[in-house]
Amino acid sequence: MKLKISRYAPLVLGAMVMLFPLWWMTTISLETAARAGAATAGGKVTLWPSDPQWSNYTDALKEFGSTPWVGFLDALANSIVVTVLVVIGQVLSCSLVGYAFARIRFRGSKVLFGLMLTTMMLPPQVTMIPLFLFFRSLGWVDTLLPLVVPAFFGNAFYIFMFRQFFASVPEALIEAARIDGCGHFRIWWSLMLPMCKPVIAICAIFTFLFTWNDFMGPLIYLHSEESSTLAVALNSFRNQYGGLDDVHLLMAASIVTMIPCVLLFFSAQKHFVEGLGKGAVKG
Amino acid sequence: MAKVVLKNVGKTYSGNVRAASNVNVSVADGEFLVLVGPSGCGKSTTLRMVAGLEAATDGTIQIGERIVNQVAPKDRDIAMVFQDYALYPHMSVRRNLAFGLERRKTEKIEINRRISEAATLLGLNDLLDRKPGALSGGQRQRVALGRAIVRDPAVFLFDEPLSNLDARLRVEMRAELKALHQRLGATILYVTHDQEEAMTLGDRLLVMHDGVVQQIGTPDEIYNHPANRFVAGFLGTPPMNLFEGGVSGLEEKEMMTLGLRPDAIRLTLNMKETGPTAVIRAVEFLGDCSDLHAVLECGATVVSRVSGKSDFKVGDSCVITADMNQAHWFAD
Numbered sequence: 001m002k003l004k005i006s007r008y009a010p011l012v013l014g015a016m017v018m019l020f021p022l023w024w025m026t027t028i029s030l031e032t033a034a035r036a037g038a039a040t041a042g043g044k045v046t047l048w049p050s051d052p053q054w055s056n057y058t059d060a061l062k063e064f065g066s067t068p069w070v071g072f073l074d075a076l077a078n079s080i081v082v083t084v085l086v087v088i089g090q091v092l093s094c095s096l097v098g099y100a101f102a103r104i105r106f107r108g109s110k111v112l113f114g115l116m117l118t119t120m121m122l123p124p125q126v127t128m129i130p131l132f133l134f135f136r137s138l139g140w141v142d143t144l145l146p147l148v149v150p151a152f153f154g155n156a157f158y159i160f161m162f163r164q165f166f167a168s169v170p171e172a173l174i175e176a177a178r179i180d181g182c183g184h185f186r187i188w189w190s191l192m193l194p195m196c197k198p199v200i201a202i203c204a205i206f207t208f209l210f211t212w213n214d215f216m217g218p219l220i221y222l223h224s225e226e227s228s229t230l231a232v233a234l235n236s237f238r239n240q241y242g243g244l245d246d247v248h249l250l251m252a253a254s255i256v257t258m259i260p261c262v263l264l265f266f267s268a269q270k271h272f273v274e275g276l277g278k279g280a281v282k283g
Numbered sequence: 284m285a286k287v288v289l290k291n292v293g294k295t296y297s298g299n300v301r302a303a304s305n306v307n308v309s310v311a312d313g314e315f316l317v318l319v320g321p322s323g324c325g326k327s328t329t330l331r332m333v334a335g336l337e338a339a340t341d342g343t344i345q346i347g348e349r350i351v352n353q354v355a356p357k358d359r360d361i362a363m364v365f366q367d368y369a370l371y372p373h374m375s376v377r378r379n380l381a382f383g384l385e386r387r388k389t390e391k392i393e394i395n396r397r398i399s400e401a402a403t404l405l406g407l408n409d410l411l412d413r414k415p416g417a418l419s420g421g422q423r424q425r426v427a428l429g430r431a432i433v434r435d436p437a438v439f440l441f442d443e444p445l446s447n448l449d450a451r452l453r454v455e456m457r458a459e460l461k462a463l464h465q466r467l468g469a470t471i472l473y474v475t476h477d478q479e480e481a482m483t484l485g486d487r488l489l490v491m492h493d494g495v496v497q498q499i500g501t502p503d504e505i506y507n508h509p510a511n512r513f514v515a516g517f518l519g520t521p522p523m524n525l526f527e528g529g530v531s532g533l534e535e536k537e538m539m540t541l542g543l544r545p546d547a548i549r550l551t552l553n554m555k556e557t558g559p560t561a562v563i564r565a566v567e568f569l570g571d572c573s574d575l576h577a578v579l580e581c582g583a584t585v586v587s588r589v590s591g592k593s594d595f596k597v598g599d600s601c602v603i604t605a606d607m608n609q610a611h612w613f614a615d
Contacts, residue, residue, distance in 0.1 A: 172369035175336050176430075181357035181386035190382075194373040 029056055029251035036248035053248070060252035064233050065225050074226050075233035079212060082147050082229060086211045087204050089151030090158060094203060095196065097154045098162025099188045103174065113163075120156040124216075132220060146221040147214075151207075158203045165199045166192055201271040209261055230257045284470050285347035285360070285437035286312045287333060293341035294328050302328040303494045306342070315464050315471045317485030319478060321517070325494035326474045327442055333472060334440050335359050347437055357386075362431035363440040367447060368423045370415040376426050377411040380433050394433075401429040404463070421452045428460075432467070441473040445480060457483055478518045482506065490514050512613045515542045521574055521586045523611070524548060542611035545588035550575055550601040552594075561585060563599045568592055577601060 027045060028036050030052040039045045065071015101113050135146040169192065177187045193200070218229045225233075234257060237250040287310040294302045303325035310316045318326040331337040333344055335356035343350050351359050362383075370379050377398060384394045402408045405425045415423055424444060431439055445453045445460075461484055464471055475481050481488050482502045490497040490505065490513075498510040509515035515523045526541045554560070561577035564584070573593040577585050585603060595601070 170367060170369065172365040172367055173371070175334075175356075176363070176365060176369040177371075178336070179334065179356045179361065179363050180383035186386075191371060 025251045025255055028248055029060075029255055030054070031056075031248050033246060033248055036251075037245075040247050056248050056252045057256065060246075060249040061256065063237070063246070063249055064253065065228075065236055071225060071233060071236070075228055075230045078144065078222075078227060079229040079231070082144055082218075083208055083211045085144075085148045086151040087207050089148065090155060090207045091200055091203050093152050093154040094158035095162045095193060095200070096188060097159045099166050099184070099192055101159070101163045102166035102169075103187075104184060116156050116159060120160075128216075128220065135221065141221055142223045142227055144222075144227065147211075147217050155207075158207075161199055161203065162196065165196050169195065198271065201268065205264060205268050205271055208264060212261060284312050284468060286310060286314075286345075287438055287470060287472065288345040289329070289333070289342065290345070291342035292329065292332060292339050292344060294325070294332060294337060295340045301494050303332070303491075304341070306491075306496055308489055308496070308499055310470060310472060313468045313470055315473065315484060315486045316489060317481040317487070318472065318474045318489045318491060319481035319485075319517075320476065320491035320497075322476055324491040326476075326489075326491045328494075329491070330440055330442055330472055330474045333359075333438070334361055334363050360437040361440055362434040362436040362438075363442065364424075364427045364431050364444045366443040368415070368427040370423060370426055370430070372415050375412050375414055376407060376418070376429075379415065379426055380411075380429050383430065383434050397433040397435070398429075401432045404432065404466075405429050420448050421456065424448060424456060428463070432463075437470065439469050439471045441471065443475055444473075446475070446477070453480075460484060479520070482518070490517065492517075509542070509611060512540050512542070515611055515613065519544060521545050521588070524585050525613075526583065537614070540613040542613060543605050544609060545574065545586045547606045547609035548585060548587040549589075549604050549606070550577060550587050550595065551604065552599060552601055554600065554602055556602045556604060558602045558604045561601055561603055563595050563597055563601060566593055566595055566597060577603065579603070 024045065027047075027049060028039060030049045031039065032051070032053055035049075061072045062068040063071075064075060097116075101109060101116075131146070132141075135141060138145075140146050140149075173191065174187055177191050182190065213231055214229075215231045218232045219235075222228045222232060225236075234250065234253055237246060237253065289306050289308050292306040293304040295304075296302060306325075306329055308316070318329060320326050328337060332339045333346070335351065335354065339352060344352055346359055346361070371382065374382065380398045380401065381394050384397065389397075398411070399408075402411060405428060407422075407425055407429055410418060410422060410426070415426065418426065424447075427444065445456050448456060457480060464484075473484060475484075485502060487499060487501055488505050489499045492513050498505055498514045500508075505514060506518055509518065509523075512525060516525060523542045523544050526543075527538065528541070529538055550561070550563075559579055561579045563575060564578050565576040567574040567576070572588055572590050575587045575589065575593060575595055577587065579585060587603075
């Protein structure tokens, strides 16, 4: 019994620390404007609002952008389009490149692989300005293209993960496929992709989370209200001086924005944990 | 079905490592040829060159009337069965069987006909909708066989297909393979390091060592007339006793090797008989026969096989006699 308490106590404590921001957001999102403002200014926060204002949620979604509802729906649609395309692009390109590095012997493959890995060391801030200039010269600024197209050119970390998986597939399987009449492209599509579902899940889940929550990319490339994503659109709750008038609405909008990530986490929890383990041990 | 002809076939890997050299063999239409030899002797490399999975660096490979050196594996009209089955893990048995045919754009009706034919032949009918992961080793091997059979290829290539099975299943599958060969009348090239498998399955054996063909012949020829010391020592359990020494009576005193199979050697406790004496070191009872290991005065070990249970005990002194009609002489 004692052992159980000593084991669970730190876990409960840790969970409370992690859940605190979520509880805080939820409580504030249900307060009246006055009480929410007072709470954020250092006032008392109650465990649960005495009079929950559920209408805050509809108000918040209406207040996205300048036209009621349209701003929210635009941002939601943009976020979905960008995220889905980026996930597809990332899975296809990373697995294809990973397959090539794992299974095709060609001159300079090791050098290229090393070169690709070094791109992991580059902080994104370094490439931000050159990339912006590049996309501007293509006329892609204020379109979704700069956010989506790069995903179709792979990501060093996921390529590495796919490569490690493909390298562990027995050679005989590929030889059997060659005798069955498959070329590399067919082997990748019909054999390797269906076999590496766990890796695809990890790549897709992490890419989804990163893209859905990405603030910097859309902020740099998307200028007009119609093209912004949810993460950026939340910013419209700030007033012209950068302060917050309606913190309760911002919290309500933030929670709505968060819902897909929370749902994804619960439905794919197994893959998350597996994925982190995989990354640590096997890559 | 088709014949297979290898002419001076060789394989040199980068770094000048020779895996096989000068392999010459002609496999007749419908013949079962077993390539046998110890690990690393080049038998698998030779088979893989026929499959097109490795490019031959020398010589020509002919399947049917075609030289296939430059032909891709899929166009060689072959089917291969791998040691670890190489079944597609995410596909059902049915899809595994159909996959190669679908790639060849075979008609759906024809695919189904061939699958049901092969499934009936191999007893796979109840397993068609299962994934390979849910099958036992023997069943997986049957599916791998089925995948080769549905292709109806000119030549079947087997790369140690039974070595992952347990001993009993291996014997069962061996008999099935033999029956299957007779039924299909297929040309088969079969690689194994297991001499028993080689002897029981092959119409002819090709014995390899260090990348070089040592002897090609029927199991009877290879067993009773081994071409050299290697073949003599490799085939047969327990292996042939080999004694090296100078032979007097010849014009020039020459070093020769005398080979005697264990059943050609007799040990007797009657010390009055003439012959070298030895001491029994081990007695192995195998049920229908016993193997006696004896050490000669010079330190050499002799193995004798006698039928039934032996009365010898470890430490007994005995006299060795041999049936010299069964002696093999090797000059190398």
